[in-house]
Amino acid sequence: MSQFSKFISDLAEDIEHTLVSLVPPQEQNPKILHEAIHHGLFGQAKRVRAVLLVIAAMQNGADKTRALHCACALEMIHAASLIFDDLPVMDNADLRRGQATIHKKYGEATAILAGIALLNMAFFVVSRDEGLTLYQRTEITKVFTTAIGSEGLVAGQQDDLSSPGKSLTEENIKLIHARKTGALFSAATEAGGVVAELTAEKIENLRLFGMEVGIAFQTFDDVLDVIGSQKQAYKTVRSDGKKPTLVALLGIEEAEKIARQTLSDALERIPKPLNNKNFLVDYIHLLRHMLEQRLEKE
Numbered sequence: 488m489s490q491f492s493k494f495i496s497d498l499a500e501d502i503e504h505t506l507v508s509l510v511p512p513q514e515q516n517p518k519i520l521h522e523a524i525h526h527g528l529f530g531q532a533k534r535v536r537a538v539l540l541v542i543a544a545m546q547n548g549a550d551k552t553r554a555l556h557c558a559c560a561l562e563m564i565h566a567a568s569l570i571f572d573d574l575p576v577m578d579n580a581d582l583r584r585g586q587a588t589i590h591k592k593y594g595e596a597t598a599i600l601a602g603i604a605l606l607n608m609a610f611f612v613v614s615r616d617e618g619l620t621l622y623q624r625t626e627i628t629k630v631f632t633t634a635i636g637s638e639g640l641v642a643g644q645q646d647d648l649s650s651p652g653k654s655l656t657e658e659n660i661k662l663i664h665a666r667k668t669g670a671l672f673s674a675a676t677e678a679g680g681v682v683a684e685l686t687a688e689k690i691e692n693l694r695l696f697g698m699e700v701g702i703a704f705q706t707f708d709d710v711l712d713v714i715g716s717q718k719q720a721y722k723t724v725r726s727d728g729k730k731p732t733l734v735a736l737l738g739i740e741e742a743e744k745i746a747r748q749t750l751s752d753a754l755e756r757i758p759k760p761l762n763n764k765n766f767l768v769d770y771i772h773l774l775r776h777m778l779e780q781r782l783e784k785e
């Protein structure tokens with residue numbers, strides 16, 4: 488394992504431990520609700536959004552500990568979105584993070600309640616994050632609520648659900664990707680910039696970087712949905728069905744090419760840091776390697 492991969496896997500472990508410290512234990516009453524919350528939050532999760540938030544902050548001079556709590560809050564929001572996405576009224580998925588989806592294991596009502604609880608917990612964590620100033624907590628709340636609102640994640644999900652059978656252009660599909668996945672990726676890098684107390688211009692550049700990474704990530708995810716197995720994806724595959732994805736519109740090779748190009752465009756945005764530690768660039772290379780390996784594996 489390279490030194491950088493070890494740094495990222497140690498960071499992912501820090502994120503897991505911090506998450507455990509932030510959620511009520513599974514034994515807490517109502518037990519079924521807290522068990523379901525743990526089920527949705529843990530499992531084979533890559534923690535990409537949390538890692539991006541922390542390294543965006545660290546690369547710009549902030550201490551890791553200052554970024555960990557809001558990174559975990561973002562993972563709680565992401566976990567809630569996956570729980571809702573998997574519900575029978577949405578994607579109706581059986582498998583997530585290598586295990587049964589929450590509604591399959593605990594029922595739909597508990598799945599919805601666990602998602603709501605995780606969302607609320609996320610904002611509770613940000614609001615009482617003593618490593619951040621009150622201004623930073625408010626800014627991060629603004630970043631996260633904008634990302635998940637009716638012009639972000641929720642809009643992307645609505646358009647995604649309305650898309651089957653429609654003939655969409657490449658631009659239409661990229662807008663869905665931007666909202667559905669880019670929104671939380673860009674919230675991660677933007678919040679990292681807030682933790683590092685950067686100027687508004689630098690934070691905006693980080694936001695755009697995260698957006699491009701998210702759009703590329705969603706395109707790789709769509710390719711995996713078509714050519715990967717459940718084992719590779721740790722979740723239900725072939726779920727896109729009649730959805731107009733870049734893969735359906737342009738074919739696998741062209742979609743992968745676009746994803747790679749979008750990642751390269753994102754990398755162009757990152758200036759050379761003074762201390763020569765370019766966590767963001769190194770992480771995107773590592774992520775691209777991981778995503779490509781998952782497409783080739785088996």
Ligand code: GRG
Nearest residue numbers: 532533567568571572635640641644667668708
């Ligand atoms: C307001 C929280 C909230 C949600 C409502 C349901 C919904 C709107 C949005 C769902 C959007 C969605 C599921 C987008 C897919 C994004 C995606 C690529 C998920 C997979 O991410 P990974 O691979 O998963 O990072 P892990 O399990 O590793 O975290």
